[in-house]
Amino acid sequence: MxxxxxxxxxxxxxxxxxxxxxxxxxxxxxxxxxxxxxxxxxxxxxxxxxxxxxxxxxxxxxxxxxxxxxxxxxxxxxxxxxxxxxxxxxxxxxxxxxxxxxxxxxxxxxxxxxxxxxxxxxxxxxxxxxxxxxxxxxxxxxxxxxxxxxxxxxxxGGWDREEVLLLADWVVADGGGTARVPRRPAMGGMMGRGMGRGMGRGAAAPGGPLAEPYYQGYAVNGRLYPHGPPLKVKKGDKVRLRLINASSSTIYDLSLAGHRLTVLALDGQDVIPKDFDVVRLAMGERVDVQFIADNPGAWLLQAHDSGLGESGLALAVVYQGAENRDPVGPRFHPGLSLATYWDLAAARPVAHPTGPPRRIYRQVLSGGMHSPYWSINGRLYPNSERLAVAQGDKVRLSYFNRSMMPHPMHLHGHFFRVVNFALPPERWLVKDTAIVEPMRRLDVEFIADNPGDWFHHCHHLYHMEAGMANLVTYTKA
Ligand SMILES: [Cu+2]
CATH class of the missing domain: 2.60.40.420 (Cupredoxins -  blue copper proteins)
Structure with a gap:
């Protein structure tokens, strides 16, 4: 078999x-x-x-x-x-x-x-x-x-098909991601690939633990294109895709040729549905999308600039009757609409307490050019600070990314809301992982409602292992 x-x-x-x-x-x-x-x-x-x-x-x-x-x-x-x-x-x-x-x-x-x-x-x-x-x-x-x-x-629901698609970056050698292959310099590309290659500017030594490897393939459900089974649809189908970025170091901008994608949920939490050409998923993020199969043919759901040509991340979406055609890939050009946090709003208004946060923690993310390490407020896990909270507190994490790489920050044990002053608080996105773009600020707020010591870190696995993590700690009120 x-x-x-x-x-x-x-x-x-x-x-x-x-x-x-x-x-x-x-x-x-x-x-x-x-x-x-x-x-x-x-x-x-x-x-x-x-x-x-x-x-x-x-x-x-x-x-x-x-x-x-x-x-x-x-x-x-x-x-x-x-x-x-x-x-x-x-x-x-x-x-x-x-x-x-x-x-x-x-x-x-x-x-x-x-x-x-x-x-x-x-x-x-x-x-x-x-x-x-x-x-x-x-x-x-x-x-x-x-x-x-x-x-x-x-x-x-009312979907004719639902597919779970796990996206993963791979080193195709014994050991997987920890194979003895060259590591990228710590100063990586904007999207975790591209720019960094061969620049040799970072302080991380080749083979060192602080930077991700050069990946050799990007898999959907454990298969590299074109070796995985295509997603088969028939005209008129309403299809739901549960996209999960289980990669360690790679952010994807995904587009489905011939179709627009309706975003239904971010990190599993419903948003007011809205159509886009491109959806972005950082490591740890999930995006549920829907499309209507109204354009028969053979198409690719594909990541922009996978940097590896044939080895880039892709999945064929093939209509009944178009099985023998070569799938057509999306064209990425300026003017396409990208689903950003600022274009979406929570579907069900969930109350978020008004008034100033009880605690505000500024979190400066840095590393790469300045240091071989990836740090929060200049400190490395486990010697990082503890963010003290008490049961019931409204807590704000105010990120500033002082590096040239995006950092998808993930908080365990809680959902947070992405602060967006263009919307009433009950419409702020409910997420658990959020990208802080290079040289940008991002604020999130959460309610301390799940006692314990909770890990809070960059979901770039190699940044996390290089120190970009700290703990949210519950104290007695
Ligand atoms: Cu990071």
Whole structure:
């Protein structure tokens, strides 16, 4: 059996098993049984569709790991078995789980040693598109991630198809992202690629831990174009795509040739739907989009300037009857509309307390040209400051990016709202990861409603490992 078919079967069986146990057609509603899953982390031979098989890390022998699909409010019980040679953990990215379940080694739990297990248990809410990944070392870059979809506890939809698309950057060599391949200089390109190549200006030594590797391929659901199965549609279909950027270092600007994309949700939280030509996803971000299949043909959903020609990130979208055509890629030109945070608003007005924040923390992001490290307020994790909050506080994080690279900042355990004075606060976007663009400011606010010590960091994995992280710590009021 060839790899594609085997993989397809695995995915289908996984989906069926999920549907059977999560009660997608529930008789019992909220009383649905606990959803139990076993995830075995182990080294596995990976095949992205072309090039050699290589050794990376996988959950249950596959990368991405199985799609976990549960209903909002349902209890989820995940047994993580560590069959790696190193410790590991799982983080439930975006879900505000109780602190001991958050999966950050040395902060919320001790890493699970090789040969041992850990049971994660929490309620899956609110509904939305999330993902899970290892939070230990560079294991995210080596293949340890998968989608986590929380279905709303009410009828919504009307989509003819829904696809979960995980985007990932790969080094196609044993070890995955930590393979012994040249690292980029710390002074990277604006979009994490391009400019930085060959400039040699950064202080990070080649092979050092502070900069990302040169990636050799960009995969959708573990397949490099054109080796993955195309997304098949027929005229008139309404299609929902749950896009998840599980990459360690790569931001994508995605466009679907021949179609516009209607943005439905950012980081799993609904926005007022709006059409765009291009959607941007930083590491850790999720964007749900919809398109109407009203332009028959064979097209590409593709990332702009993947910098690698043939190896760039793409997925074919093929209409019934157009199976034998060569897919047409999008043309990126000035004047296309890009979905930015300032063009979108939260769909359901959720009250956000008015009045000044109880605490304001200025967060200056720097590194690259000035230093081989990536820092917040000039300090490196674990020697970084603690952002003290008390239960009930409204807290503002006021970022300024003093570097030439974008930093997608991620807060664990909470959603934050992106401050946007053009909108009333109840319409501010609800997110958990937000890009702070080079030399720009961005403010977010969150309500301290989930006690514990919470990791707050850049979701560029190599920036995080180079120190760009600190802790939000709850104190007694
Ligand atoms: Cu960063």
């Amino acid at each position: 060839d790899y594609t078919r085997r993989r397809f079967l695995q995915t289908s069986l996984g989906a069926l098993a999920g549907a059977a146990t999560t009660g997608l057609w529930p008789l019992s509603g909220r009383a649905a049984a606990e959803h139990q899953v076993e995830l075995v982390a182990q080294e596995s031979m990976i095949n992205l569709g072309k090039g050699p098989e290589f050794k990376a890390m996988a959950y249950n022998g596959q990368t991405p790991g199985p799609v976990l699909r549960v209903r909002e409010g349902q209890s989820l019980s995940i047994s993580l078995k560590n069959r790696l040679l190193r410790p590991t953990t799982i983080h439930w990215h975006g879900l505000p789980v109780p602190n001991p379940m958050d999966g950050v080694p040395g902060v919320t739990m001790a890493a699970v040693p090789p040969g041992e297990s850990f049971a994660y248990q929490f309620r899956a809410r609110p509904a939305g598109t999330y993902f899970y990944h290892s939070h230990f070392g560079y294991q995210l870059d080596q293949g340890l991630y998968g989608a986590l979809i929380v279905e709303p506890d009410r009828a919504v």
